[in-house]
Amino acid sequence: xxxxxxxxxxxxxxxxxxxxxxxxxxxxxxxxxxxxxxxxxxxxxxxxxxxxxxxxxxxxxxxxxxxxxxxxxxxxxxxxxxxxxxxxxxxxxxxxxxxxxxxxxxxxxxxxxxxxxxxxxxxxxxxxxxxxxxxxxxxxxxxxxxxxxxxxxxxxxxxxxxxxxxxxxxxxxxxxxxxxxxxxxxxxxxxxxxxxxxxxxxxxxxxxxxxxxxxxxxxxxxxxxxxxxxxxxxxxxxxxxxxxxxxxxxxxxxxxxxxxxxxxxxxxxxxxxxxxxx
Ligand code: HPA
Numbered sequence: 001x002x003x004x005x006x007x008x009x010x011x012x013x014x015x016x017x018x019x020x021x022x023x024x025x026x027x028x029x030x031x032x033x034x035x036x037x038x039x040x041x042x043x044x045x046x047x048x049x050x051x052x053x054x055x056x057x058x059x060x061x062x063x064x065x066x067x068x069x070x071x072x073x074x075x076x077x078x079x080x081x082x083x084x085x086x087x088x089x090x091x092x093x094x095x096x097x098x099x100x101x102x103x104x105x106x107x108x109x110x111x112x113x114x115x116x117x118x119x120x121x122x123x124x125x126x127x128x129x130x131x132x133x134x135x136x137x138x139x140x141x142x143x144x145x146x147x148x149x150x151x152x153x154x155x156x157x158x159x160x161x162x163x164x165x166x167x168x169x170x171x172x173x174x175x176x177x178x179x180x181x182x183x184x185x186x187x188x189x190x191x192x193x194x195x196x197x198x199x200x201x202x203x204x205x206x207x208x209x210x211x212x213x214x215x216x217x218x219x220x221x222x223x224x225x226x227x228x229x230x231x232x233x234x235x236x237x238x239x240x241x242x243x244x245x246x247x248x249x250x251x252x253x254x255x256x257x258x259x260x261x262x263x264x265x266x267x268x269x270x271x272x273x274x275x276x277x278x
Contacts, residue, residue, distance in 0.1 A: 005094045005097065028108040028111045029080045039082040043071050046071060074275040086195065088196040132235030135223065192218065201246060219235065238264075
């Protein structure tokens with residue numbers, strides 16, 4: 001596998017998906033740790049295991065099914081990633097972006113991205129949803145940007161703008177739906193770290209100081225690749241745990257997956273509510 005994704009690799013993967021599906025997907029969706037349950041709602045589903053798509057990064061951890069679910073949800077044709085791969089699993093940043101490139105090649109112009117995240121904002125509790133209003137690309141600042149390498153001009157410019165990553169119309173729509181359907185909805189800034197170790201209390205105090213409300217190990221690379229090619233993004237974090245700023249509690253992956261059970265019904269209500277108007 002070359003160091004950076006090539007257009008040929010992307011098109012090969014896109015063709016493998018196209019060969020398996022009968023409808024043109026309109027909306028892409030990524031379901032994060034413990035949040036895959038939403039894919040069960042998709043009607044007339046065609047399932048494509050990631051392992052059957054050339055070059056697709058396969059998730060290796062529990063809580064990620066590792067398959068594409070393509071079908072209908074609330075009258076829209078959706079392509080749902082039930083689980084995702086993370087940088088810490090050993091994939092290059094470039095490879096983490098492959099699914100988004102494929103979505104673009106399939107004609108998708110809207111992405112709903114979800115994740116499990118730890119709460120840094122003291123007002124947040126496990127089970128809350130947080131609308132992502134902006135992000136801190138700490139791993140990118142350290143050099144790990146998914147757009148590093150030759151620019152793929154077919155998708156977007158060398159220096160893409162990131163001034164409005166999370167679409168303002170989608171943010172307004174999500175707020176309206178949350179209010180109408182009585183889904184409690186927090187808002188804030190998501191910071192992405194490389195993981196897989198959780199943060200130390202000093203890490204967390206630093207993240208709070210620089211303006212982060214929630215912390216996780218995904219999402220930002222995918223969103224950057226999406227924005228590079230003009231895909232509009234709605235981002236939602238499911239708060240799975242309180243980040244351990246005082247050093248007196250322990251964070252575990254099991255806790256993250258357990259919180260998903262509370263989060264999935266709320267997330268499902270919110271996403272089904274926004275879908276018809278995206
Ligand atoms: N830290 C980092 N990633 C996470 C957390 C956390 O506390 N919870 C879920 N993903």
